[in-house]
Structure formats: C-alpha cells, structure tokens
Amino acid sequence: MIEEVHPIEKFTRKGMIPHIWCAGCGDGVILSEFLRALDELKMNLDKVVVVSGIGCIGRISGYVNLDGFHTTHGRAIAFAVGLKANRPDLKIVVISGDGDLFAIGGNHFIHAARRNIDMTVICSNNFNYGMTGGQSGPTTILQDRTTTTPYGNIEHPFNLVHLAAASGAVYVARWTTIHVRRIRESIKKALTKKGFTFVEIITPCPEQYGRRNKMPGPKDQSNWLKEKSIIQHFTDPLKAEVGPERIVVGEFVDIEKPEYTDLLRRQTIAIQGRLDQEEKLTNAPL
Amino acid sequence: MLRRDTLSGAHFTQGDIACAEGAIAAGCRFFAGYPITPATEVAEHMARRLPEVGGVYLQMEDEIGSVAAIIGASYGGVKSMTSTSGPGFSLMQENIGLAVMTETPIVIVDVMRGGPSTGQPTKAGQQDVMQAKWGSHGDYEIVALSPSSVQETFDLTVQAFNLAERYRIPVFVMIDELIGHMRERLVIPSPDEIEIINRKKPTVPPDAYNPFQPDKDLVPPMAVFGEGYRFYATGLTHDETGHPQTDSAEEQTKLVRRLCDKIRRNRDAIVQVKKLFLDDAKVCLIAYGSVARSAMAAVTRARKRGIKVGFLGLTTIWPFPDKEIEAVADQVDRIVVAEMNYGQIVREVERRFDYRKITFASKLGEDPHTPEELLTHLARDER
Numbered sequence: 160m161i162e163e164v165h166p167i168e169k170f171t172r173k174g175m176i177p178h179i180w181c182a183g184c185g186d187g188v189i190l191s192e193f194l195r196a197l198d199e200l201k202m203n204l205d206k207v208v209v210v211s212g213i214g215c216i217g218r219i220s221g222y223v224n225l226d227g228f229h230t231t232h233g234r235a236i237a238f239a240v241g242l243k244a245n246r247p248d249l250k251i252v253v254i255s256g257d258g259d260l261f262a263i264g265g266n267h268f269i270h271a272a273r274r275n276i277d278m279t280v281i282c283s284n285n286f287n288y289g290m291t292g293g294q295s296g297p298t299t300i301l302q303d304r305t306t307t308t309p310y311g312n313i314e315h316p317f318n319l320v321h322l323a324a325a326s327g328a329v330y331v332a333r334w335t336t337i338h339v340r341r342i343r344e345s346i347k348k349a350l351t352k353k354g355f356t357f358v359e360i361i362t363p364c365p366e367q368y369g370r371r372n373k374m375p376g377p378k379d380q381s382n383w384l385k386e387k388s389i390i391q392h393f394t395d396p397l398k399a400e401v402g403p404e405r406i407v408v409g410e411f412v413d414i415e416k417p418e419y420t421d422l423l424r425r426q427t428i429a430i431q432g433r434l435d436q437e438e439k440l441t442n443a444p445l
Numbered sequence: 446m447l448r449r450d451t452l453s454g455a456h457f458t459q460g461d462i463a464c465a466e467g468a469i470a471a472g473c474r475f476f477a478g479y480p481i482t483p484a485t486e487v488a489e490h491m492a493r494r495l496p497e498v499g500g501v502y503l504q505m506e507d508e509i510g511s512v513a514a515i516i517g518a519s520y521g522g523v524k525s526m527t528s529t530s531g532p533g534f535s536l537m538q539e540n541i542g543l544a545v546m547t548e549t550p551i552v553i554v555d556v557m558r559g560g561p562s563t564g565q566p567t568k569a570g571q572q573d574v575m576q577a578k579w580g581s582h583g584d585y586e587i588v589a590l591s592p593s594s595v596q597e598t599f600d601l602t603v604q605a606f607n608l609a610e611r612y613r614i615p616v617f618v619m620i621d622e623l624i625g626h627m628r629e630r631l632v633i634p635s636p637d638e639i640e641i642i643n644r645k646k647p648t649v650p651p652d653a654y655n656p657f658q659p660d661k662d663l664v665p666p667m668a669v670f671g672e673g674y675r676f677y678a679t680g681l682t683h684d685e686t687g688h689p690q691t692d693s694a695e696e697q698t699k700l701v702r703r704l705c706d707k708i709r710r711n712r713d714a715i716v717q718v719k720k721l722f723l724d725d726a727k728v729c730l731i732a733y734g735s736v737a738r739s740a741m742a743a744v745t746r747a748r749k750r751g752i753k754v755g756f757l758g759l760t761t762i763w764p765f766p767d768k769e770i771e772a773v774a775d776q777v778d779r780i781v782v783a784e785m786n787y788g789q790i791v792r793e794v795e796r797r798f799d800y801r802k803i804t805f806a807s808k809l810g811e812d813p814h815t816p817e818e819l820l821t822h823l824a825r826d827e828r
Contacts, residue, residue, distance in 0.1 A: 172677065174686065174688055175688060204675070205671065205672070205673040205675065206671050208670050208671070210517075218689075220677060220679075221677045221679060221687075221688070221689065224675055225675055226670040226671065226674070226675055226676060226677070227676075227677040227678070228517070228520060228547075228670075228677070228678050228679075229677070229678065229679035229680060229681065230513060230516075230543065230680065231513070231539050231540055231542075231543050231680055233509075234509065234510065234513040234540060234543075237505065237506075237509070237510035237511075237513035237514050237517070238513045238514065238516055238517035239517060240503070240505075240510070240513075240514050240517065241475065241477055241503070241513065241514025241515055241516065241517030241518040241521075241525070242517035242518060242520060242521045242670065243517075244475070244501050244503050244514070244518070245474070245475050245501055245517075245518045245521045245522075245523045245525075246518075246521040246522075246523075246670065246671060248671060249521070249670060249671045266506050266507060266510070267506060267510050267513075270505075270506040270510075423501065426496065427496045427499060427501075430496040430497060431496070431497065431499065434449065434497055
C-alpha cells in the first residue's frame with residue numbers, strides 16, 4: 160500500500176494541525192504557498208524564523224516546522240527587528256493580519272520599512288478582526304458592515320501598498336488568495352530580495368466579513384476577488400485601490416537601497432578597526 | 446591586553462553610565478530603547494560603547510517595541526537590555542508579561558522620576574516600585590533590584606543579567622533619578638573578578654527538545670533560534686512542547702505555578718539586604734535606593750546620640766525581603782519606612798509588622814529625605 164503524504168507536510172509542525180481556520184478562509188492558501196515558496200527556493204530551513212502577532216493568521220508561526228515566535232498583539236515586527244539586527248544570518252518572515260500589522264502595530268511597520276531592515280512581511284488582509292468576531296479595522300472598505308460598523312463603515316481604509324511604498328519598502332506586491340501561483344512567486348521574490356519586502360494578500364473571511372456584506376457562502380468572496388481584481392504591475396501605488404468594484408493587484412515596487420544590517424556591519428567594522436589602530440599606537444613601545 | 450568590554454579601574458561617573466558599563470561587562474551586546482529623561486544617558490552611553498565591543502544599539506520607535514526587540518534578540522542568543530523611566534515603563538508592561546510567559550532573559554532599567562503621567566521628568570521618585578511587581582496582567586513573580594550608589598548600580602546591573610540568565614526571566618534595575626544622575630567613584634573590577642552566568646542550553650538533540658520542559662530547578666534549557674532546534678514560543682498558555690493550551694485548566698495551573706515557583710523557591714538565593722546596627726536595635730529604619738543613603742546617615746547619627754536604631758536596606762525589592770523584615774520585627778518596637786512616594790513598599794512592610802507601630806516617611810518632589818528629617822522619626826520616643 161502506498162501512503163499518501165501531502166507535499167508540504169514535512170514543513171508543518173506535528174501536533175499543531177488541524178489549524179483553527181474556517182472553511183472558505185484564505186489563510187490556508189497563504190500557509191501552503193509560503194511553504195511551497197520555501198521548498199522551491201531550497202532555503203536552509205534551520206535559518207528561517209517565522210514571527211507572527213495576534214489574530215487568526217497569527218497562529219501560523221506554530222504551524223510551520225521552523226523556529227517561530229507568537230508575540231503580543233502588534234509587536235511581531237518589533238520582535239523581528241531586534242532578532243534580525245543581532246542575527247543577520249537568519250531569514251526572518253513576519254506573517255500577520257491587517258489589524259495586527261496596521262492598527263495596533265502600524266508604528267513598527269512604518270519604522271521597520273523606513274530602516275530598510277532585511278525581512279519579509281506578509282499581510283493577510285481580510286478587512287476585519289476575524290478572531291474576535293468581525294469588528295472593523297484599518298482596512299475595512301468604506302460603507303461595509305462589521306459588528307462595530309453596523310450602519311456602514313465611514314472611515315477611509317489604508318491602502319497598504321501605498322503605505323509600504325511611502326514608508327520605504329524595497330519590494331511591494333498585492334495579490335488575492337485566488338492568485339495562488341502569483342502569491343508564491345511574489346513571496347519567493349520577497350524572500351530573496353535584500354531589504355524590507357512586503358506582500359499583501361487579500362483574504363476572504365466568509366464567517367465574519369463576507370456574510371455581513373452580501374457574500375455569505377464560502378466561495379462568494381473568492382468569486383468577488385476573481386471578478387474585480389485587475390493586474391496592473393508598477394502602477395502608482397497611490398492609485399492601486401481596493402474597493403467593491405475594483406481591486407488593483409500586482410507588483411508595485413522593486414527598487415534597490417542600502418539595507419540596515421549591511422550598514423550596521425560596515426559601521427561596526429569601521430569603529431573596531433579604528434580602535435584597533437588607536438590601541439596599537441597607545442600600546443606601542445616608546 | 447585591554448578588555449574593551451570591561452573598563453577595569455577607577456572612574457568618576459554617574460549611575461546611568463555605571464549601569465551601561467555594568468551591562469556591557471555582564472555580556473550585554475544589544476540595547477533597544479527610546480529616549481526619556483532621566484534614563485537617556487544609559488542609551489547614549491550604549492550607543493557609543495556597544496559598537497566598540499561588537500554589539501548593537503538600536504533606537505526603537507517606542508518603548509513597546511523596545512521590549513519586543515530585546516525579547517527577539519534574546520531568542521537570538523544575545524544578552525539584551527533596555528532602559529526607560531515611568532511613562533516608558535508603563536508602555537512596556539504588556540511585553541514584560543510576554544517575557545515572563547516565554548521565559549526570556551532580559552534586563553529592563555527604570556530610572557524613576559516623579560509621576561503620575563509626565564510628572565516631574567528631571568526629579569527623583571520611587572513611584573514605580575509597585576508597578577514593577579504588578580504592572581503586567583496575570584500572576585507572575587519578578588526580580589527587581591534597587592541600587593543606592595553609582596558603584597552598586599554597576600554591580601547590580603551585572604547581577605541583573607546573571608539572574609535573568611539563571612532563571613530565564615526579565616529582571617528590573619530600579620534606579621532613582623538621584624542615583625542615575627549623581628556622579629561619584631566607580632571601581633570596575635578586572636574581568637576575572639566579575640561573575641558571569643549564562644543561560645542553560647539544551648543538552649538533547651533537536652528532535653528530543655521540548656522548549657518549555659523544565660529541569661529540577663524549574664528552569665527549562667533555552668535553545669537559540671537558527672541552530673536547528675526549530676522550536677516555537679508563544680504568549681498563549683502552552684505545554685512543555687510549546688504548543689498552545691488555551692482550554693486546559695491543568696496546563697494553565699501547571700505553567701503559572703512553575704513561572705512563579707521558579708522565583709519563589711529561589712528567593713533565598715536572590716534576596717539581598719543591607720544591615721546596619723540591627724543587632725540590638727529597638728527601632729528599624731527601612732529604605733532603598735537614594736533614600737538608603739540618608740537612612741544610613743540618620744541611623745549613624747542616632748547611634749551617636751545613644752538611640753538604639755538600626756537600618757535595613759532593601760537591595761532586592763522583589764521578591765520582597767519578607768523573611769528579613771520578619772526577623773527584625775521580632776526584636777524591634779517600631780519600624781520607620783522612608784520612600785520617595787506616597788506609600789508603596791510600606792504596605793508590604795505592614796503585611797509583616799503591626800501597622801500601628803509603623804511610621805511612614807513620605808517624600809515627593811525634588812529632594813530626598815535629609816538625615817535630619819529621618820532622625821526626627823527615629824528619635825520620636827526619646828522626647
């Protein structure tokens with residue numbers, strides 16, 4: 160008898176699966192495409208660390224059979240910054256949600272991007288706080304309904320790719336969970352590019368968001384993403400909108416810029432070299 | 446051969462700088478922080494010194510991120526520290542709980558100023574000592590040390606790292622502004638005279654490693670990220686494998702008790718006090734931090750007048766030196782507690798001694814208690 164083994168099973172942590180995600184949720188697509196990207200890149204898995212915050216997708220750092228840390232709400236990037244600054248040999252991937260990364264953790268996102276510290280941030284954007292039962296968040300679409308916007312959302316949402324680009328990210332892409340192969344390709348690009356890289360993945364949340372916004376079935380939001388998304392590579396991130404009628408996806412930024420840990424290493428070597436010289440002079444026999 | 450990380454010899458410097466040098470001598474190679482009076486000098490000194498010893502200084506966007514960053518660095522195997530004052534210490538509280546829960550060795554320095562809120566940034570206070578114990582939510586024990594001199598700031602910062610590494614816990618150095626900014630003599634010992642403790646590493650191969658399985662001392666060995674152990678840590682209640690256990694009363698009880706007991710059971714090894722003239726004392730003066738200096742002067746003057754008073758200095762504030770106070774309580778008629786707040790540690794003393802026989806000497810604002818002021822409280826029965 161031939162035992163059938165899922166191709167990415169070796170990348171998942173025994174005892175943590177099945178996952179907590181609902182039927183129709185896109186987080187599973189993100190998990191599997193991230194693991195396939197690692198597989199295809201043949202990365203040294205002992206050197207990959209996944210850091211996540213709080214929320215449904217936040218559990219991902221425990222599902223992967225890698226070093227993983229599940230931080231307090233919003234602090235995944237700050238944890239990752241401290242780790243990366245000291246361990247440039249590690250490949251650090253932050254995978255978290257829109258509320259975690261851009262509401263409570265927004266400050267850490269913009270500052271990590273500003274520093275251009277080498278890490279990949281993958282955001283599962285489902286437009287709401289799913290784990291707590293579907294409250295509005297920083298990406299909730301105008302006029303959409305959530306448990307805390309029962310009369311419709313009157314706050315303008317963040318355009319995450321515009322925010323990432325303006326903050327200094329060197330690679331910025333947006334896809335939806337129906338763009339399965341493109342997600343993988345973008346994650347691969349993000350992982351191999353030095354600097355702060357960002358991939359936004361728009362994710363259905365039928366249980367908490369879809370059913371309050373006339374898309375109650377597990378497939379309804381996916382169909383909406385399929386119908387309304389258009390690929391416009393390297394369009395101005397400012398114009399890359401996400402709305403009920405139009406979801407602009409693609410790659411928006413791919414630039415070169417000196418990276419933080421490289422600059423840090425060079426500066427430290429220079430300081431120590433200068434000290435070595437001075438000590439040689441002071442200790443020189445008269 | 447020069448040791449850049451231990452500047453052995455005599456110096457004339459301030460508490461904040463002694464703290465930074467103590468950290469570096471203890472092996473600290475990462476500092477993440479945010480500028481705040483009166484702790485800024487710790488950060489500034491670390492920014493200048495850490496690159497000289499191959500370490501990293503990182504200015505974070507806030508104090509919340511500072512603690513998250515040093516937790517991250519500690520999981521990367523690097524001894525790490527941050528420093529702050531009251532407002533920043535408030536912001537740090539949630540991630541202090543994360544460090545407790547994920548058993549992360551880190552050192553947090555709080556150079557205390559006057560509060561609440563922005564309060565008096567340049568003036569001394571001891572108003573954060575209860576926050577140090579109870580600031581984050583949930584049940585936990587903490588270690589907090591309180592230096593009374595520039596020399597002690599250096600020594601206790603070294604000890605803070607040793608305790609953090611030994612028990613896998615966050616340790617606080619609670620300096621008050623007076624000690625932080627006061628300049629006096631500091632003698633940095635030679636490196637071989639400084640005891641350095643490093644965290645236990647796993648002795649089992651990765652496939653046999655359970656990241657939160659404790660040894661007999663209740664402390665689990667700590668692997669480092671990137672060395673093939675591929676382990677997971679979470680702020681959620683977890684079992685010995687590190688897997689979340691959000692529904693199990695048994696796992697919650699087991700974990701919370703162990704996190705507290707690894708400190709409670711070792712309190713005798715952790716707690717340090719200073720004693721002066723206590724042998725035949727009838728009145729005991731209790732103080733810590735800068736107030737301990739006035740207290741020692743007051744007690745010495747009282748003794749010259751023939752008043753039988755003694756001094757108990759709390760070098761360790763948490764775990765609370767309850768046994769040491771109970772030992773004194775059996776022999777004295779009266780206790781005086783002096784603090785630069787409106788009544789914090791005095792409440793802990795009241796739990797161990799008849800509150801009707803306790804005098805609380807409060808001081809708020811710029812000046813600490815003078816020895817004369819304390820003497821008035823000590824000599825009350827002599828009138």
